[in-house]
Amino acid sequence: MAAPKKTALPASLAGKYKGSFAYNTIKDRLPLILTKVIDTLHRHKNEFFEEHGEKGMEAEKKAIASLSKLRNELQTDKPLIPLTDNLPDTAFWNKYLEYHQNTSDEPPSWFQSPWLYTECYMYRRIHEALARNPPISDFDVFKEEKAHNFFESQQAIITLCTYLQETLKSTEKHDELLKKDFLKLLQVSLWGNKCDLSISAGADSSQKSDPLQSVEELKSFILVDHMEDVWSLLKDRKNPDSQTTRLDIVLDNAGFELVSDLVLADFLLSSKLVTEIHFHGKNMPWYVSDTTLRDFNWTIRQMQSANHKSMSKCGVSWESYVKKGAWVYHSHLFWTLPHEYSSMAQVSPDLYAELQKSNLIIFKGDLNYRKLLGDRKWNFTVPFHQALNHFHPAPLCSLRTLKCDIQVGLKPGQGEQFTKTEPEWMIIGKYGIIQFDAAS
Template identity: 30%
Template sequence: MSDVPGSFTWRVLHERHPSLIARVREATPYDARRNRALDALLEEIEGIMAPPEDSAHDRDLWESWDRGHIGRRWDEVPFLWAESYFYRRLLSAVGYFEPGPWRGVDPFEPFKQAELEGEAVDEELRELDALADAPAGERDQALILRALWGNRADLVFRISAGPDLADREAGLVADDSALLWSLAGTGRVCLVADNAGSELLPDLVLIDHLLHARGTGQVILHVKPLPYYVSDATVTDVLACLRRMAAAGGEAGRVAGRLRAAIGSDRLVLRAHAFSCAPLPYREMPVGMRDDFASASLTIMKGDLNYRRLVGDRAWPHTTPFAETTAYFPGPVAALRTLKSEVAVGLTGGTVEALERTGRPWLTTGTHALIQARA
């Protein structure tokens, strides 16, 4: 929940979201109508949650996802629900769904593009040249860690994170990477993406490694059907990353070429399911998505939001077994995630005690990460 003033979840709704509205307004010169709609949303999130517009194309869908929350205060409904609905309402405010000049214009594209064109991405892609000739086991570990720590690239997190984030000590609080690799066989692997840009790039390199080096028969990449949570990946973002890698040349260019060929032969399949934007845990996933995951030898969930949806966005004791919270999932599953919210399970009592003894925050700063898996 997010009804305790000063709590992490309360600050997201009352500080991070208003800040994001201001950033969106600064990044794109919206017309007067769109600016009025953003003003109205800014005022609304301090009060009562309004329903989708009567003419909204997805009104029925959101009403089916409602659990009696619409009509209540924003900070009195489950945090996962309120946070997801905020991004749906933000898209509506900027005219993303309406006929007219703003239809389909991603309000987060300026942030994504600037991040993808940064010098840090150039360096990351150049490093692939040296990694290409590394021993197989070394490449496995390097690529899984790159995909894991790429989750720091979350743009909405950067907006509110302190400038010293990159300098803080970071470390794994759980590491099931050996089990993850043992489950990623020669059949089908599903990867549920999180952020675009410099997080999606190592995800795509990991997918290429599975297909090209590890002999995985097919990878299904789940992305968002709409711009969401600022930097969540869409099909458009996948294509932008492929172009970025191709332009870099070297091993990055070769990876891009192999991935384009894999898409053309259906060895890499893109999915953009409506439920990917649902304000609900994966426990409530529809049949089509469940069938996808059930058919895979392994499903890899990337990022904080997918983790919260996977284990349930609840105040679990941190020692609650990961296998227990994911027992409903229809197949083997793994999570790659840097910690940016208060939800964490599957940790040992000793690990939790050691982290708490430091006196420093570790759940919400992105300075710690985990690799968890269950067969």
Template identity: 30%
Template sequence: MTDRPSPFYTDGSNDFAYNTISSRVPKIVLDVIDRNHFSPRITDELKRLADDMAHNRPIEPPSSTTPDADHWQAAYQAHFKNGQPPTWLDTVWFYAETLLYHFIIEKTRYYETGIDPYKPFKEEEIASEALWKLLDTGIGIEGEPEEKLHDVLALALWGNRIDLSMAVSMSHGVHGANDDDLLIDDRKKLIPHLLSAQASNQIHIVMDNAGTELTMDLLLADLLLQSVPSATQPTQVWLHIKHHPTFISDTVPADIWQLLDEMEKRASSRELAQRLRQAWAQERLIIVPHIMWNSSSFAWELPLQNVHIHPEATRLVITKGDMNYRRFTGDTSWPADVPFKEAVGYMDVPLAALRAMKCDALVGIDQQTRDALQANNPEWRSIGKYGLIQSNL
């Protein structure tokens, strides 16, 4: 097996990682301030956080009072260099970015108030007409289970373009996708695997964004519950979500229930919402928030059982979006001849990754394709135009 390449750093060796921490996310922090009514003290702390990132100051120690304090304090010590704390622009990007969003939760005192600092952003999207038109399109898909899964998996993929922290990705929309945008399409492997009679009855979706993407993921969950046979117990769909708000639009429990409430207000989506609520009541749809999905840990650093994914019962794990792709593949660019299956070789369950590309992390794309895309647009990996449906099957 090829050795796993080092993850991206914020030190300028990867332009996108450097620009994210030095410029893009400090602006996000200031936008969060503008969209909320924080106290002067919280506002000052957030402004200082943004300024520290932009000016490459040392990362401050994390709080000892949050539920995940042990993880962040250990990670902080692990990233010391020569006995000194790391600076924002000289450390592992995955660590820096996840820590940034932890700091926003810490400094806004989320665990004391329960107030989602990104709620104003999320409310704006859930009120958009485009979201509900797309859901109506998805509900209207007809055909045999194979055909419906083919189309709904595509909607679940391209729904990932609607990421409130990435305006360039959102600009491509969902309806604008075409066949050339999908660089790898493993649906021919995934759909027969899902529809075959097996003893394993659990399908796990590791979720990403609320709003449009969550809407498409719930549509997919409903279709899986209706279509996937199980030789033993009833089919279950497990929705793995963040323990606390992060990355502006990532899904937390309140987002799911709010969306179901909104769906029930509309005649076209009421039946879908009611089926999902019934599946939840029957413990066929299971919502699983876990602090690991907010952490700086890569997937191989934590046994799957710790996040309630049990290999013997699992038919498929579906990961959504860039952050999960980075978490499972190592937040790096693998050599062109390394297949996706090898990069996730530590996984002992079937895995599929659905992702609109919004950063440089990549595996499984041959060199000829990379060169052609690079010649057309040097930023092709990070603009959200292109998508991947990859599997280790």
């Protein structure tokens, strides 16, 4: 009997499709981000001089020269070139470039190659520009914007922390009350994903409104709502036998979104819906506002030292969770590679095996969704499970506000209707999804 035919995958999103979101991102948004990075380095030149003398000034000039060259390559659609910094992931990147050179009729370039690849490549080249220029190689060019987002969202953070502290006062809750609080905090974590600095090209995107009040107002904007499935999974595992229930959260943005994720994590742990939480963040500054270990630790310290009682109480609890090992932070290099997640088992089998230990994985944000789906032009009605293309380490859930033109699992006609009435519905962050896959 003949083997079943392997279904061909849809084409990748790419900048070669003029007028597409990918095209506009590469043409307009990425050069703007590079310009801001160059400006940031320039503004810190006195600081580099004070800390490192002439070596610091020289490193700043060289890094700016590399970044200016990179911007020119991008704007003129030059071929992508190998990395030369000899970091632990350099060989992976250069092998990936080689793969694209061998499978394409023309050399990989900014507009012609898959958008997921070229956009990730730009952030990796920013890192290279710093990495090759000690003593400023450890400088995070995006840290000011991330800190700004945190401080500008202060009122929303206070509201959220106050709510959490109130809910934690009553530890023995019946399931209905527990469920109500869980669904509310899950939605806050979803809408926290609106605060994305790579989409706004670094412009202010802090959380100004009351995040709890917004939950009811925004409910009708959730296009795929699998909250009940996520709740059922956690509730069914909650029992007095003290079995381990592990939650993994693949983080997205620092700032308000990270706080909303940590508040959800605190609630789940304190309510004994889970017993341990593993956070996965980036090992280098990434997509402007993505969370690194430095951001994770900085946020907990800021919370601890805040003047507001509920905020500082959260910070103290969070540090104790980390110390006790109930919260664990991982920064595997796979998260900053250009690969889609369906290739994780081959490229990084250790990470895939780690995720298989999870009872539920929450993937936050747009970039994670793009990588889950391979950043391909799927039809709107394709089931989520199918679009994951055999990536099923454990039950998983995507929390994402729509900020790029890719979405699956919609009802027939739903996507087309939106396109007719609101042409930019997929890219403006107005709509969200809580999309679950049971992995069985």
